[in-house]
Amino acid sequence: MPDLLGLLSYGTFFLVFVTIYGLVVLGLNLQWGFTGLFNVGVAGFVAIGAYTSALLTAPDYPDQIGGLALPIPLGWLGAMVTSGLAAFIVGVAALRLRHDYLAITTFGIAVTLQLVALNAQSLTGGPFGLQFIPKPFADVIADNLAWNLAYLAMAATLLGLSYVALERLVRSPWGRVLRAIREDETAAESLGKRAFRFRLQAFVIGCMLMGLGGALYAHFVGYIAPEDFLPILTFQLWTMLIVGGSGNNRGAVLGAVVVWALWTLSGNVLRELVPAEHQARAATLQVVLIGLLLMLILMVRPRGLLGEEAVVSRHMKDSAGEVQEE
Amino acid sequence: MLQLIADGFVIGSVIALGAIGVTLVYSILRFANFAHGELLTWGAYLAWTALLGFAAVWGPMEPLGPFSFGWTLLASLGVAAIATAALALLVDLLLFRQLRRHGSAITLIMASFGAALVLRNLLQFIFGAVPEYYSREIQVAIRLVPRDVLGGLRITPDQLFVLGLTAVSVVGLHLFLTRTTLGKAMRATSINPQLARVTGIDVDRVIRATWIIGAVLAAVAGVFSGLTVQLRPQLGLDLLLPLFAAAILGGIGSVYGAVAGGLIVGLAESLSVPIVGAEYRAATAFIVLIAILLIRPTGLFGERP
Numbered sequence: 001m002p003d004l005l006g007l008l009s010y011g012t013f014f015l016v017f018v019t020i021y022g023l024v025v026l027g028l029n030l031q032w033g034f035t036g037l038f039n040v041g042v043a044g045f046v047a048i049g050a051y052t053s054a055l056l057t058a059p060d061y062p063d064q065i066g067g068l069a070l071p072i073p074l075g076w077l078g079a080m081v082t083s084g085l086a087a088f089i090v091g092v093a094a095l096r097l098r099h100d101y102l103a104i105t106t107f108g109i110a111v112t113l114q115l116v117a118l119n120a121q122s123l124t125g126g127p128f129g130l131q132f133i134p135k136p137f138a139d140v141i142a143d144n145l146a147w148n149l150a151y152l153a154m155a156a157t158l159l160g161l162s163y164v165a166l167e168r169l170v171r172s173p174w175g176r177v178l179r180a181i182r183e184d185e186t187a188a189e190s191l192g193k194r195a196f197r198f199r200l201q202a203f204v205i206g207c208m209l210m211g212l213g214g215a216l217y218a219h220f221v222g223y224i225a226p227e228d229f230l231p232i233l234t235f236q237l238w239t240m241l242i243v244g245g246s247g248n249n250r251g252a253v254l255g256a257v258v259v260w261a262l263w264t265l266s267g268n269v270l271r272e273l274v275p276a277e278h279q280a281r282a283a284t285l286q287v288v289l290i291g292l293l294l295m296l297i298l299m300v301r302p303r304g305l306l307g308e309e310a311v312v313s314r315h316m317k318d319s320a321g322e323v324q325e326e
Numbered sequence: 327m328l329q330l331i332a333d334g335f336v337i338g339s340v341i342a343l344g345a346i347g348v349t350l351v352y353s354i355l356r357f358a359n360f361a362h363g364e365l366l367t368w369g370a371y372l373a374w375t376a377l378l379g380f381a382a383v384w385g386p387m388e389p390l391g392p393f394s395f396g397w398t399l400l401a402s403l404g405v406a407a408i409a410t411a412a413l414a415l416l417v418d419l420l421l422f423r424q425l426r427r428h429g430s431a432i433t434l435i436m437a438s439f440g441a442a443l444v445l446r447n448l449l450q451f452i453f454g455a456v457p458e459y460y461s462r463e464i465q466v467a468i469r470l471v472p473r474d475v476l477g478g479l480r481i482t483p484d485q486l487f488v489l490g491l492t493a494v495s496v497v498g499l500h501l502f503l504t505r506t507t508l509g510k511a512m513r514a515t516s517i518n519p520q521l522a523r524v525t526g527i528d529v530d531r532v533i534r535a536t537w538i539i540g541a542v543l544a545a546v547a548g549v550f551s552g553l554t555v556q557l558r559p560q561l562g563l564d565l566l567l568p569l570f571a572a573a574i575l576g577g578i579g580s581v582y583g584a585v586a587g588g589l590i591v592g593l594a595e596s597l598s599v600p601i602v603g604a605e606y607r608a609a610t611a612f613i614v615l616i617a618i619l620l621i622r623p624t625g626l627f628g629e630r631p
Binding site: 040099108109235280281292 | 433
């Protein structure tokens with residue numbers, strides 16, 4: 001049955017992307033949903049991860065730095081380290097100030113990284129990007145669909161692990177401090193919690209997840225270029241978080257599914273309806289539609305599909321009912 | 327050297343005019359408006375549309391004296407300024423006003439980020455992605471300083487026009503903010519919104535005035551950018567980082583700071599070209615931004631961090 005196989009193949013492809021986006025949105029949720037940090041440069045941090053992992057693991061590139069042919073897990077680890085490092089530098093500069101400054105600074109680093117990706121030929125391959133990024137197990141699993149399924153299983157495992165780890169983190173005392181800072185920084189400071197440190201930690205961990213997401217993307221597609229990491233990516237990821245419900249890890253993953261489904265669906269519809277010569281133009285309408293969706297959600301249902309849980313501590317579970325009645 | 331400084335001042339004028347809008351919105355409406363760059367782009371394209379309209383009625387424009395453009399461009403600039411102000415008021419009415427009622431400042435930033443993407447893609451849908459020009463006339467640059475003095479200096483009449491009109495706009499805004507009641511009300515609201523409301527200042531009127539001034543200056547800056555470089559849908563997006571850097575460098579809320587910041591960022595961009603190459607000139611604004619945040623986050627003339 002070729003149709004069923006085609007559907008399975010398409011579904012796997014779709015789900016791998018959802019898993020990768022889900023991972024990045026989890027990182028964004030830690031920053032925005034739990035700590036109230038507004039990161040406008042998500043695409044930049046994803047790009048750092050993708051490029052780092054590619055440069056560490058790919059075979060030697062002629063006329064270029066990088067291509068160390070290291071094992072793939074080392075590439076992923078490297079991706080998290082460099083993204084975290086970039087986040088640390090940005091965080092130190094901007095996190096002591098009002099939250100608008102973080103938004104502006106992260107926007108700045110994304111713009112700058114885009115320039116580096118486009119122009120630093122000897123490192124990033126310039127506009128042509130990096131090719132021949134190794135695919136894990138590609139020499140063992142020859143069949144394309146089987147490999148996609150294997151990659152999906154691996155990415156889903158990483159997503160699951162990150163989800164469990166984040167759920168434990170935000171339910172820990174550390175996670176409660178993050179929310180306390182988000183709600184009332186002065187009160188948290190007066191209880192002896194150094195807001196700047198907690199913010200920096202949350203920001204760096206969130207960006208490390210974004211870097212890992214970028215690395216997973218690079219090794220799945222096998223090819224990266226600057227245009228994969230434009231501001232539109234940041235915007236899609238933000239829409240996923242807001243639609244799903246910020247402050248809720250399940251919401252973050254759900255948002256990735258819903259928004260990516262809407263995005264691919266609307267893309268397919270436009271491809272079917274619009275003649276080939278107008279497609280570039282029609283693609284801009286797709287962005288307009290998703291943008292309107294985000295603004296509508298912000299105005300009508302700012303909690304998203306799944307809102308934040310009022311009580312996260314298991315010690316409070318018994319009295320949770322009373323709290324919600326208030 | 328002299329040439330780089332002059333070029334820096336021309337870019338700096340565009341950045342300064344845009345940064346005034348950013349700093350006014352930031353200090354009065356209290357959020358960083360990521361959609362401000364799109365006002366520049368829309369201003370530039372609206373002027374281009376008006377120019378085509380004038381050309382259809384009165385025929386192609388005759389260049390005015392040494393300039394590359396005729397009086398119809400000046401008229402188009404006026405039309406674009408009014409239309410851009412209307413656009414800013416419309417976005418405020420549909421989006422920001424709704425969120426101001428029950429949202430936090432951070433929701434406003436996010437909404438402005440979404441509005442920027444919608445406005446930019448809408449513009450690209452209407453006008454297409456191909457670069458456009460106001461005039462195809464070729465201008466002869468005037469040599470102000472001979473080549474053997476510090477590398478010499480040549481400047482086109484259009485660039486002189488940009489510098490002149492920027493100076494006129496800044497002086498005009500200064501007089502408005504210091505001499506008129508509405509201008510004083512704006513400054514009062516920026517310093518203390520609660521107190522301003524208590525003393526009977528109509529805050530809604532102040533907000534409208536803020537959008538109008540920001541949008542008019544943005545339209546002028548957009549047309550200048552189109553005149554000295556070219557019209558592209560990414561025009562505003564590429565200028566957004568320099569605008570923010572200039573507003574923060576000057577100190578949030580300070581109009582003169584924004585002007586000084588704009589000129590400094592413009593100079594820094596221009597002077598960095600021989601060092602890092604033209605392709606990285608946009609990154610210069612980011613270096614300036616990081617430096618000012620680390621050294622003096624209140625900016626040159628600001629009081630509030």
